[in-house]
Amino acid sequence: MQVHDLKNELASVIKDLKARVEFEKTFGIDVISLARQKMVKIPPPVIAHKKDAPEDSAPQAKPFNKKPSPKNDDKEKLLEDLKNETLVCHQCPLSKTRTNLVFGVGNPMAGLMFVGEAPGRDEDLQGEPFVGRAGQLLTKIIEAIGMKRSDVYIANILKCRPPGNRNPLPDEIALCIPALIKQIDIIQPKVLCALGTFAAQTLLNTKTPIGSLRGKFHDYKGIPTMATFHPAYLLRNPNEKGKVWEDMKKVRDLLKELLNK
Ligand code: SF4
Structure with a gap:
């Protein structure tokens, strides 16, 4: 050498x-x-294929059979157009109480995309996802796997803040989810990471608790999807941090493998 x-x-x-x-x-x-x-x-990542998928999962595409990704040059433009379209959304009552719509942030060419639940107070004020205490923890998690926040893309299931940070309602999720689906379709990340119950259950179309979903890869339209605890949950339950570290090591290793292919 x-x-x-x-x-x-x-x-x-x-x-x-x-x-x-x-x-x-x-x-x-x-x-x-x-x-x-x-x-x-470290054992290779465990991937939950159809036979061990939760019973209430909706039929999914063939595991990890990804659709062709838009050209890199187009992704930025497509995301910008989608953002402009979404910024004027008034489909649900959350549009009346929001300060800012929180579309998403990050690299349109990201290999790794995080999906959270909904904006909180700081995010609503700044118009950017994960900027409060939980967001700072997410940034540290990203850095701990050797990446920068600007390397990844971060979005939420809901684009507007539920008052008082209450849980998202099923109707709000149903009205808002098409924007996230389009974001994922444009970015076509190599790996998705769902943060917390609402993100994981919505993306994976299941009612299985996050405690059972986490720790292994699931399939979202051909994209390996890790479910793990939300950083806000970790702030309340620091004893669970080790589990997130285990999940993130699997994300890091699979991402590295897929990027080197
Ligand atoms: S939460 Fe989603 S559906 Fe509701 S107004 Fe905001 S962008 Fe539109």
């Missing part, structure tokens, strides 16, 4: 190590136990 290659390799190992330490600090995971785990080979 050339000295130059060795340097690059070393720089990449150090970068990875720094991200791990940052994640461990953030999540309060014992560094020594993770160092021990490092010696254990």
